[in-house]
Amino acid sequence: MATDTIERTRAQLAVWREYVAAAGEQGDPYAVLLGAPENPYPLYEQIRARGPVSRSALGTWLVPDHALAGKVLRDRRFGVRMVSGERAPQSVEFDNSMLGMDPPDHSRLRKLTIHAINPGRMESWRPRIERFCDELLDRVLAGPARFNFMTAFAQQLPMYVIGELIGVPREHQPEMFALTRRMMHLVDGEPSLELVEDVSRSTAQMHAIFADIIARRRADPGEDLVSDLLPALAEEHLSMAELVPLLAFLTLGGVETTVNLIANALHLMLEHPDQWSAFRDDPSLAPAVIQETLRFETPTQQYRRVVQEELEIGGVTLPVDSQLAILAGAANRDPGVYPDPERFDVFRPRSRELLSFSLGIHFCLGAALARLEGEVALAAVADRLPDVRRIGPIRRRKSYIIRGMLQFPVAVR
């Protein structure tokens, strides 16, 4: 960055932080939420009490309501880009591939990728995921009785799966995971100049690794997403400038979310011993365990939309470029949709669609894979670590978007 840009960014970020702190002190629940409190759910209820759509003191429109969120996500008058092309001062410059595109570019990229991550092909992944779980649990059982479930298992499995899907060799995977951790800070709470710079450094490193993998696959194609996409690259339906961020986004979006689905599920099960014991007796409950975890502690608590043309919704008029935060963590506990929403209950009847994977044209491309990973992982843990128990306090990740843990100390003997 040029020196004047650095100084301007530093000043803008400082103003933004002060603005958020002042709004938080005045009791604005969204400003408090941005500070990534340990328990966001009471804040969602404060926001819900203000109506299905309300304006935060920071200017963002908040949607905690299940029905309204679904409407917004399916309405093409809401996009993901600012019509004016401006950028919020606190947002970190990052190419999040198709998730940051509106049609028609979005449709082209999504169509190309969907072949590889087609839900219809997911069952062929089950035996591979089972093999990865066995490999990891063999290692866990050969190690100390007490360990951090995050590093020993939850963080490893999704990296193995995405690595295999995309074609990232095992030897590159630990470095890849470390880079995703650094890049994910861009959605974690308070942005600082150091963070912005580190995100762009780690992004460049990840891009370089992918450029290298693409070059190797060109010389020697395999059975993976990169090899599948080479013809589209050759026929110019896809550019290198799009492919590299697509792979980086898949890694980020496919790993950092699924890690937390697996760990949040085990954490919730251990907090509810009767349900854990019922699951150990009947592994066919795995889909219900994952469904209820996705509802109760969704790894992706919120995402954004931008108004593309002036419109009215929920009784308010929103001008072009208004920003909306879809509060998935709140919509998944909407009392009008899920009776007794604050109760974790894997036996609740499977009800309306969740907001965890979004809806509409950006509906998560990896939803079926993520569910499958969660189900296989939990069943494998219940089978091979039947005595697993938490042995100390968890430490949560400081993020208002990603709901997950850094420390989850357990013992297995």
Ligand code: HEM
């Ligand atoms: C529990 C795990 C996961 C959660 C909670 C999750 C959540 C989400 C959400 C909420 C969105 C849409 C955001 C929006 O509408 O603005 C999304 C999009 C996406 N996800 Fe996931 N995801 C998960 C796992 C995965 C996996 C495993 C993959 C890849 C294999 C993946 C690939 C994608 C892609 C490519 C998009 C962009 C789709 C588009 O823009 O059309 N996700 N995900």
